[in-house]
Amino acid sequence: MTTITLLVLILFGSMLLAGGKQGFVSFLGLIFNFCLVFISVVLISYGFPYLIVTLINAVIILVISIYFGNQQGRNADIAFITSLIVVGIVILLIVPIEQWAQVQGFGPENTEDLEGLSLQLGVKFLDVSCAMTILSCLGAVAEASIAIATGLFEIEAHNPTITRAKLRSEGLLIGKEIIGTAFNTLFFGFYGELLALFIWFSRLNYSFGMIINDKIFISEFIMTLISSIGVILTIPVTIGIFLRHKKTTI
Amino acid sequence: MGDVILTRIRPKVQIKWLTILIILIVGVVAILFTHYDAPLYQQTVAQVEQVHNYGKTNTTDEFQNRDYQENQKLTLKILNGKDAGKTVKAQNQFSGSTATDQEYHPGQQIFVHLGSQKLKASSIMITGFKRDTTVIFLSWLTITFLLIILKFRGSMALLSLVVNALLFMVAIELDVHTNFNPFILFAILSIIFTMVTALLIFGKSKETVVAIAATILGTFSAILIAYLVLSVTHQRGMKFEMMDYVTQQRLPLFFAGSMIGSLGAIMDLSADITSSLFAVNREEPTLTFWQLFEDARKIGRSIMGPLINVLFLIFVAGTFPMMVLFLKNGNSWGYSCSMIMSLGIVQSLISGIGIALTVPITGLIAGAICKTKVIK
Numbered sequence: 001m002t003t004i005t006l007l008v009l010i011l012f013g014s015m016l017l018a019g020g021k022q023g024f025v026s027f028l029g030l031i032f033n034f035c036l037v038f039i040s041v042v043l044i045s046y047g048f049p050y051l052i053v054t055l056i057n058a059v060i061i062l063v064i065s066i067y068f069g070n071q072q073g074r075n076a077d078i079a080f081i082t083s084l085i086v087v088g089i090v091i092l093l094i095v096p097i098e099q100w101a102q103v104q105g106f107g108p109e110n111t112e113d114l115e116g117l118s119l120q121l122g123v124k125f126l127d128v129s130c131a132m133t134i135l136s137c138l139g140a141v142a143e144a145s146i147a148i149a150t151g152l153f154e155i156e157a158h159n160p161t162i163t164r165a166k167l168r169s170e171g172l173l174i175g176k177e178i179i180g181t182a183f184n185t186l187f188f189g190f191y192g193e194l195l196a197l198f199i200w201f202s203r204l205n206y207s208f209g210m211i212i213n214d215k216i217f218i219s220e221f222i223m224t225l226i227s228s229i230g231v232i233l234t235i236p237v238t239i240g241i242f243l244r245h246k247k248t249t250i
Numbered sequence: 251m252g253d254v255i256l257t258r259i260r261p262k263v264q265i266k267w268l269t270i271l272i273i274l275i276v277g278v279v280a281i282l283f284t285h286y287d288a289p290l291y292q293q294t295v296a297q298v299e300q301v302h303n304y305g306k307t308n309t310t311d312e313f314q315n316r317d318y319q320e321n322q323k324l325t326l327k328i329l330n331g332k333d334a335g336k337t338v339k340a341q342n343q344f345s346g347s348t349a350t351d352q353e354y355h356p357g358q359q360i361f362v363h364l365g366s367q368k369l370k371a372s373s374i375m376i377t378g379f380k381r382d383t384t385v386i387f388l389s390w391l392t393i394t395f396l397l398i399i400l401k402f403r404g405s406m407a408l409l410s411l412v413v414n415a416l417l418f419m420v421a422i423e424l425d426v427h428t429n430f431n432p433f434i435l436f437a438i439l440s441i442i443f444t445m446v447t448a449l450l451i452f453g454k455s456k457e458t459v460v461a462i463a464a465t466i467l468g469t470f471s472a473i474l475i476a477y478l479v480l481s482v483t484h485q486r487g488m489k490f491e492m493m494d495y496v497t498q499q500r501l502p503l504f505f506a507g508s509m510i511g512s513l514g515a516i517m518d519l520s521a522d523i524t525s526s527l528f529a530v531n532r533e534e535p536t537l538t539f540w541q542l543f544e545d546a547r548k549i550g551r552s553i554m555g556p557l558i559n560v561l562f563l564i565f566v567a568g569t570f571p572m573m574v575l576f577l578k579n580g581n582s583w584g585y586s587c588s589m590i591m592s593l594g595i596v597q598s599l600i601s602g603i604g605i606a607l608t609v610p611i612t613g614l615i616a617g618a619i620c621k622t623k624v625i626k
Contacts, residue, residue, distance in 0.1 A: 003485055003488050003596065004599070007603070010475060010479065010599075010603055018551060018554055019547065019555075019606075023554065026551070029559070030558060030559065033563070034562070038587065041577070044574065045573070065556055097384065097388060104349070104571075105348060106349055106350050108378075109494075110494070113492075113572070114575075117576075117579050118312065118313060118315065118578070119347065119575075120317035120318075120319065120346070121575070122317045122346060123574055123578060124348065125347055125571060125574070128570050128571050131570065132567045132568065133567075135563055136563050136567040136568070138559075139556070139560035139561070139562065140560050143553075143556040143557060146552075172403070173403075175399070176403040176404065179396070181522075184410070184514035185518050185557070186564075188511060189515070189561055191418055191510050192507045192512070193507065193511060195506055195507040196494060196495040197494070199426060199495075200497050202423060202426040204497075209290070209292065209382075212382050212385060213378055213380055214381075216495075218381045218385055220568070221385065223567075225388045225391075226388075228392050232392070232395045232399055232404075235399055236399055
């Protein structure tokens with residue numbers, strides 16, 4: 001048995017232990033998401049237009065992340081609409097930023113890995129970078145929008161006569177609670193991913209100026225910041241959609 | 251009544267505009283600063299003044315990938331050092347895919363290495379692209395959004411980020427300059443990370459203590475399981491030789507990375523469950539330990555999936571450039587996936603196991619603490 005097979009089985013077992021049937025559905029969602037991410041990279045490498053591939057797969061990934069293993073209903077709908085809007089805004093930010101930062105492809109630190117490989121592939125690595133950044137922020141945006149939408153519904157259920165202004169301030173309060181933990185999820189993920197690179201920087205005595213212009217470091221840092229911006233924008237958008245939705249249902 | 255509301259709203263709006271104005275000015279100053287900060291660099295910085303593209307040739311590699319290559323003659327103005335102000339010529343070559351190279355445009359700033367040969371084009375080497383303006387802009391944008399939307403309520407999140415970054419740098423320096431076992435070093439760092447972050451974000455309370463304990467237990471059980479699995483399966487299918495940027499023993503580094511990577515998500519989950527359980531217990535003190543534990547599972551299972559997804563998408567999407575490179579170099583889907591994605595997948599699996607296990611762990615600890623309090 002390979003390491004991955006055994007770990008997948010253990011993950012399956014612990015998700016069942018933690019969440020029963022819902023854990024099972026969440027596990028299925030993860031498998032589907034993996035397939036979608038894998039299909040995205042294969043299609044992009046075949047030369048399909050990255051934006052179309054990424055947009056279609058992003059929408060499917062959001063559907064799976066939000067509706068699988070989460071109680072379905074109005075809060076899931078609001079989370080889904082919010083995620084679509086936020087991801088749309090974030091994409092408008094990602095494309096020019098990636099163009100400006102020029103962090104596509106590989107950095108000088110990758111030289112050893114690239115030996116003997118052809119680099120003139122006819123695939124624009126700038127497109128690959130954009131696709132990577134778009135897909136990597138989906139999870140964070142979906143998670144934040146579910147948390148806020150669910151929180152707002154709980155408050156409304158608890159106190160059905162609550163005013164709109166009060167709902168708005170309660171929503172911001174929930175936003176404040178989730179932003180701290182969401183930032184930690186993202187930034188610890190960033191540290192964990194780049195631990196080896198940071199040690200490399202220190203061992204080879206990179207100056208601060210070299211680090212803040214380093215292609216790989218900046219590429220990952222941009223991904224983390226974009227996800228953070230996605231999470232922040234999720235707060236007002238969820239509250240806005242929630243209040244709008246409330247108005248139309250009354 | 252309308253008047254009362256109007257007079258109450260007006261000053262609020264003005265303060266908001268003032269804050270936004272200040273944030274805007276700070277941003278513009280910071281961005282302008284990075285545009286003119288060349289004198290602060292030790293490396294030579296130059297600005298691209300003129301570009302002349304020539305000699306575009308189509309290329310086809312052994313895998314029938316069609317691309318092109320083009321040359322550029324650049325006119326550069328040196329911005330710092332003893333040659334500041336001088337104009338020099340340099341050569342650049344880029345491909346259509348720009349995997350390791352890039353096309354330059356007038357106005358961009360780059361790092362160059364001036365050879366010994368008196369600023370001749372042949373001795374000038376472009377060593378990098380200046381990206382600090384972009385980074386400062388995006389960081390500024392993030393902080394601005396945070397402050398505009400959450401006002402100063404978001405400042406604790408920022409403070410914890412800064413404190414953690416400093417702690418992380420200290421740990422890296424200790425790892426590089428001492429012979430301390432790297433895994434133990436980063437394990438200690440993880441414990442400190444957890445305590446500092448939890449105290450800063452959630453404040454000092456019984457809930458925080460429970461969340462810290464659950465986070466540490468959840469993370470360590472995931473790492474322990476991963477360690478056992480790797481030993482039992484003799485790391486079959488693991489491509490540790492494909493780990494990037496490695497300058498020391500691979501296995502401890504991999505475990506340390508996975509541990510730190512999953513810490514934030516696990517803390518997120520344990521804090522959510524703990525605060526909800528304590529709130530439920532306050533409202534209905536008659537609930538038994540097992541009812542509380544069931545509640546923990548109920549909360550945990552709806553957050554668990556999306557949280558595992560967050561890290562999974564980050565870890566797996568990060569392998570995209572290498573995947574494209576491998577796929578286009580005549581490798582099969584399966585081979586590329588196992589070579590490039592396996593480490594990212596294992597890292598997501600470890601964090602997933604940690605997140606899932608944290609649900610019952612937090613339920614047990616929080617339930618026990620709630621109930622012992624009642625017995626007293």
